[in-house]
Amino acid sequence: MNYFSSDFKLGILGGGQLGKMLLTETRKFDIQTYVLDPSDDAPCKIGSNKFFLGDLNDFDTVYQFGKQVDVLTFEIEHVNVEALEKLEAEGVKVYPSPKTLKQIQNKGIQKDFYTDKDIPTAPYKRFESLTDLKLAVETEEIDMPFVWKSTQFGYDGNGVKVIRNAESFIGLPDVQCIAELMVPFKNELAVIVARSPSGEIKTYPVVEMEFHPEANQVEYVICPARIDDAVAEKARALALKVSEHFNHVGLLAVEMFQTEDDDILINEVAPRPHNSGHYSIEASYTSQFEQHLRAILNLPLGNTDSKAAGIMVNLVGAEGYSGNVVYENIEKILGQDGVTPHIYGKKQTRPFRKMGHVTIVNEDINIARKIAEDVKNSIRVISIQ
Amino acid sequence: MNYFSSDFKLGILGGGQLGKMLLTETRKFDIQTYVLDPSDDAPCKIGSNKFFLGDLNDFDTVYQFGKQVDVLTFEIEHVNVEALEKLEAEGVKVYPSPKTLKQIQNKGIQKDFYTDKDIPTAPYKRFESLTDLKLAVETEEIDMPFVWKSTQFGYDGNGVKVIRNAESFIGLPDVQCIAELMVPFKNELAVIVARSPSGEIKTYPVVEMEFHPEANQVEYVICPARIDDAVAEKARALALKVSEHFNHVGLLAVEMFQTEDDDILINEVAPRPHNSGHYSIEASYTSQFEQHLRAILNLPLGNTDSKAAGIMVNLVGAEGYSGNVVYENIEKILGQDGVTPHIYGKKQTRPFRKMGHVTIVNEDINIARKIAEDVKNSIRVISIQ
Structure with missing residues (x-):
């Protein structure tokens, strides 16, 4: 495959700073890039060969974007996985694969994966909602303190909180989560x-x-x-x-x-x-x-x-x-x-x-x-x- | 002066590889760039904030381009110096200065500069044309072999030739030049x-x-x-x-x-x-x-x-x-x-x-x-x- 100064196209889902720093390398190698991001101010607007404005979680937007490129990658995990699966099935090279992404996007599934593969990780329990977790605390099924983690959409410290007492729950969203033992x-x-x-x-x-x-x-x-x-x-x-x-x-x-x-x-x-x-x-x-x-x-x-x-x-x-x-x-x-x-x-x-x-x-x-x-x-x- | 993610504009005359590698740095610092180049295929078309198509040797083109930026630099020496002089006089910061550029653009002037400042350089003679140089060879004013250099527009080995005998002159342009002693x-x-x-x-x-x-x-x-x-x-x-x-x-x-x-x-x-x-x-x-x-x-x-x-x-x-x-x-x-x-x-x-x-x-x-x-x-x- 001839990537350099050729017609080859690399698609990147997400146009933030990680994409921007990746574009430094694609420019260095003169590899053509298409970037999709929801913001018109995205750091990747400059430096990409073609910039597309659109929702990373919308199936059609991601699918139509992906159909135009030879290899598709992402700089953010919160993208429409179903579109990636369809693209992969239709021959677009999606790296990392939708399968890998699914294992990682949900922290509960990720933790189960480690347990399953005998990879050491802090002990945890999964809950379908904050309500369920609170009930488990009330019934002393789990003890405080512990670390609450939203299973999805957390980044840079969002979606993670140390729960020391009942007041710590205030303000947390009622979403799927895990409670993880605080390991010193x-x-x-x-x-x-x-x-x-x-x-x-x-x-x-x-x-x-x-x-x-x-x-x-x-x-x-x-x-x-x-x-x-x-x-x-x-x-x-x-x-x-x-x-x-x-x-x-x-x-x-x-x-x-x-x-x-x-x-x-x-x-x-x-x-x-x-x-x-x-x-x-x-x-x-x-x-x-x-x-x-x-x-x-x-x-x-x-x-x-x-x-x-x-x-x-x-x-x-x-x-x-x-x-x-x-x-x-x-x-x-x-x-x-x-x-x-x-x-x-x-x-x-x-x-x-x-x-x-x-x-x-x-x-x-x-x-x-x-x-x-x-x-x-x-x-x-x-x-x- | 606030350069980073601000309204400050850096102008670059020339959009070739040197400009392209400079853009890696302006992107890293998020400094706005305007680039002027005569080719629509210029490597700087991607990575600059704004790309202008135009003749680098045309006074008006360079002047109008320069009026839009705060600091003006170049990645190629063959640009309209008169426009740079006018821009500098009107308050645009031009770096390197038109004065420096003039001293360097013409290899004859550059050599005289070294002689004048007592900076060691290979002995040379200046000629207004190839015709004059040939005459000097015929009258044995200078001896072969020597290095012929066009005083202007030479780059990457163009405009430089070792003259060993009369045949070496074939194909050389009848332009201002210098004859330089071959120093081992x-x-x-x-x-x-x-x-x-x-x-x-x-x-x-x-x-x-x-x-x-x-x-x-x-x-x-x-x-x-x-x-x-x-x-x-x-x-x-x-x-x-x-x-x-x-x-x-x-x-x-x-x-x-x-x-x-x-x-x-x-x-x-x-x-x-x-x-x-x-x-x-x-x-x-x-x-x-x-x-x-x-x-x-x-x-x-x-x-x-x-x-x-x-x-x-x-x-x-x-x-x-x-x-x-x-x-x-x-x-x-x-x-x-x-x-x-x-x-x-x-x-x-x-x-x-x-x-x-x-x-x-x-x-x-x-x-x-x-x-x-x-x-x-x-x-x-x-x-x-």
Whole structure:
């Protein structure tokens, strides 16, 4: 197949920042792209060969879009799976497959999958509604505290809440959910696995994640994780096992917990480029976006090693600001060694909205960590009137 | 000045591969761009916010285009300088300045500039026409062999020829030119210097260039150059001296010769991102394209050090092939560690046309050099019917 400067067309469902960073790679390779997104302001409007405005959850819209392309991928999981299934049945290559997507879209099904495959994960129970869950608490079938997770449509900390007492339930939607045991852990880790249709598999190094306590969004992603080699090896092996069981094509971001006893538990996975892999654009021999492209096009996978240590800081909207975005002190952070801001191109900021990220690369991870803290303390995503 | 996700507009004259790689950086920072190019197929048509079709040498076209932007830069030197002068006089920031451009556009003026500033360069004589030059040869005012160079519009080896005897003159245009003494040299070197309006200056490491003997196009660019530290230091210092004398804003690519006696002579300069700096996209902490952007926007300059050794191989059209391009064996080279092809997006190949480049990065420069040779011997830019 001739992908480069040819008539070949790659379709991407979703035109947000993940799509935008994927377009950097399709432009580099001169691979034609069609993008579908519901927003006329989508970051992918520029950089795609053709941009289509439409609902990602509408069967006809997704189906008609998919019929025009040779390979179809997505940068967001909440898309119409039935349309993907029909497209796949009619010969469009859909990567990751609708089957993989269905296993992942619903966190309840995802958890059952791990149990079924003997993959360690925190103990949980599934409930058809919040009402059912409350009843289970009342009848002492389950004990507080626990973690409530909506089985669908959760992202960036939405759809996840620690339930400590009856008041914690206030404001939660009455939807299908799981209650997960709170496992005390030392670290949140992640490994990105790439797999191509021919079965070639490569894993990226283990990264360490620090979350913002309130927004429940990642604050720092540190590569490599500052953990024992043996623990890193265990995490990488488990991620590989998960990948093999999903039998996915493209990237699989595997989020894990390192318990107090150095056990590794699977938290959840995402079948696409992931926030925990953004560091790879500057730090890795092959960025996760190029790797996703290589994987879904069945090209040889690239080297996943790092050229330098990398730390990623998310740029989220500051509290108290909504409106036209300004990146305060961005000039200041550009004056530090190895600092690269990525601005997603959303014109409007609001509290905790993901507006961009900053990567810090350095030979010495401790220097990188210091600079990262300085970056985090300097730059603010605010608004002007 | 707020550049990021704002109403600020950067204008770029020229929409070729250099512009395309610059757009990767403007997209990363979400800086609005307007691009002017005479070709409707220009690589910058995708990735720019607004693309304008027009003649870069037409005063009115360039002037009207320039009036719409806040900062104006170029990716090709052959643009209408008078329009730039008028725009600058009317308050548009033009970087590099029309003054710098005039000093560089004409190789005769450029050589005189070096002589004037006491910057070592190969001895030369200027001639108003080929006729005058031939006369000088006949009257033995100058001796063969020497290097004929057209003073204007030469690029990628066009406009340069070694004159060994009277027959060498056949086919040369009757234009203003210089005759330059052939100085025996060990190496061709280059250093990229970045300078911002505030006067901040940074130099990239010295790279070593190998030319294709026939096409006179660069075949490998190797960073760092495999030369003595003392020679590298001398080359870097000379590049800095040249930069200071030009007093330019943006990048200045300084090409040099290392003579048999380890003297460094200036060959020529280009006031823009340059083929000799393409390795920096993968190998440097700051790519030359991001650096050019930082410089012309008066942002702090980034770290010019390398994360790994880098080697660049140009992808030029194979002899005997013209038409719709195919990159033969590109899958094969993608299977090697640290190999990144950049495909410029020109649909039609022809012999020696610059169609793309490949970067090879590795901790070990000798391994990178081996892989580079394998890449060069594997990939072919051919055409299909």
